[in-house]
Amino acid sequence: MSASHGSTPAAWTAVTVMFFGFLISGIALPIRQPWLFFAGFGVVLLGAIVGKVMSMAGMGNTVAYKDERDPEYDDHKA
Numbered sequence: 001m002s003a004s005h006g007s008t009p010a011a012w013t014a015v016t017v018m019f020f021g022f023l024i025s026g027i028a029l030p031i032r033q034p035w036l037f038f039a040g041f042g043v044v045l046l047g048a049i050v051g052k053v054m055s056m057a058g059m060g061n062t063v064a065y066k067d068e069r070d071p072e073y074d075d076h077k078a
Contacts, residue, residue: 010060014051018044 024040054060 006061008055008060010051010054010057013054014047017047017050021045021047 021040021043024043025037026040028034028036028040051060
């Protein structure tokens, strides 16, 4: 696993945008507004896309695994 545990600008932005999407959808349920529910769902999808784009732009983790597939893999335990 990566040493940063997902603490990257891409991850924080994606989670923040998706949180607001879930909040919008959650508010829409008790007030019975289907269009607002789906708008919140759209914000959740937007957050996933923004996070992926930011990650691809270099603001996320570069390697999400640590095993033989990684060229800089070091099997020695300290």
